[in-house]
Amino acid sequence: MNCKAVQSRLSSYVDGEVFGDESLAIRDHISGCCECAEEHRSVRQLKSLMRSLNAPEPPSDLGERILANCRAAEVRRSPRLWRIPTWGYVGVATASMVLTLVVLRTLTARGQVTMGQGDAKRNLSFEVQQDRLNWGSDPTNGAPIISTSYTGR
Amino acid sequence: MIFTALREQARPKEDRTALFESLTRNGFKQAYGLAYRLTGTHADAEDLVQETFLRAYRFFHRYDETLPFSSWLFRIMTNAHIDLVRRKGRLKCTSLEAGGTDGSTTWELPDHSASPDREMMLNALDAPVQQALNEMTPEFRMAVLLADVEGMAYEEVAELMNTSVGTVRSRIHRGRKQIRRFLMKHSPESYRSYCDEL
Numbered sequence A: 001m002n003c004k005a006v007q008s009r010l011s012s013y014v015d016g017e018v019f020g021d022e023s024l025a026i027r028d029h030i031s032g033c034c035e036c037a038e039e040h041r042s043v044r045q046l047k048s049l050m051r052s053l054n055a056p057e058p059p060s061d062l063g064e065r066i067l068a069n070c071r072a073a074e075v076r077r078s079p080r081l082w083r084i085p086t087w088g089y090v091g092v093a094t095a096s097m098v099l100t101l102v103v104l105r106t107l108t109a110r111g112q113v114t115m116g117q118g119d120a121k122r123n124l125s126f127e128v129q130q131d132r133l134n135w136g137s138d139p140t141n142g143a144p145i146i147s148t149s150y151t152g153r
Numbered sequence B: 001m002i003f004t005a006l007r008e009q010a011r012p013k014e015d016r017t018a019l020f021e022s023l024t025r026n027g028f029k030q031a032y033g034l035a036y037r038l039t040g041t042h043a044d045a046e047d048l049v050q051e052t053f054l055r056a057y058r059f060f061h062r063y064d065e066t067l068p069f070s071s072w073l074f075r076i077m078t079n080a081h082i083d084l085v086r087r088k089g090r091l092k093c094t095s096l097e098a099g100g101t102d103g104s105t106t107w108e109l110p111d112h113s114a115s116p117d118r119e120m121m122l123n124a125l126d127a128p129v130q131q132a133l134n135e136m137t138p139e140f141r142m143a144v145l146l147a148d149v150e151g152m153a154y155e156e157v158a159e160l161m162n163t164s165v166g167t168v169r170s171r172i173h174r175g176r177k178q179i180r181r182f183l184m185k186h187s188p189e190s191y192r193s194y195c196d197e198l
Helices: A003-014 A020-032 A034-052 A062-077 A086-117 A124-135 B002-010 B013-039 B042-058 B069-088 B118-134 B138-148 B154-160 B165-186 B188-197
Strands: none
Touching (some): A062 B013, B042 B069, B069 B154, B118 B138, B118 B188, B138 B154, B138 B165
């Protein structure tokens, strides 16, 4: 291992992040190379300095202010919907169901009326007859009811 | 992750709130220490800590109690710090070598090398080290601080910073070199005195 390779790994070596043969090779190199030994010492000194730096003291009430801030943010984030009481949800759900049923019934009733009166050319019994002619069998017996060759219009 | 979230959801909300409050009261000092080294001023450190805990509170249902709270919190702080730096438009850093080379920048840093006391030397080097950290990119600064000040393993730092161990290795190596070069340039006597004491 040459000096360049050793020096690029010295930080990891000092941090105990180089293992096995590589670690042994670096150790051997350092013991015989003044330049790399000096570099190794420098890395250790800087690491020692960084670890020794005094931890800055926070304001004494910071913890409580953080918690107060979190609580205030939660209140701000809660939308009005979440404050509706449980019976409110039940009422809204029931009203939606009733409305849906009414709309469905109305649409179904309208559909029956138009089926009998409207466009006689699209009469259902006519379509079944036509299918029987096209397929030569009962269309409810597996064959598609509306055939591709249908030209009923 | 899913099971953790489900387990957390299953806990009564009061319990989770009490747990968060307890973890906050126990952990805010350490968080502040890292925030100060990351930002370089008390006002910015407080902003960063507030933002970090606010995000932690919002996503506390995702926190796995079996893992250290500090690691989870520091991950949030990493992202919050990068976001804050970008918002303030300070991501563009000046090179450490820029100071003094063309006469445009002068670093006014105290050099108290006369004091033999180690504590005094550390105090004297505190500002230059912080200045050197401030001049680094947030990614380099975070990697160096997590490894050196918080004593985390490279793998832990990599996971926390959402990057590879190789990238962490490189950032720490280059980051330390930058700090040392800066100290040798702007506080050489203090730094040499400190090194001689070791």
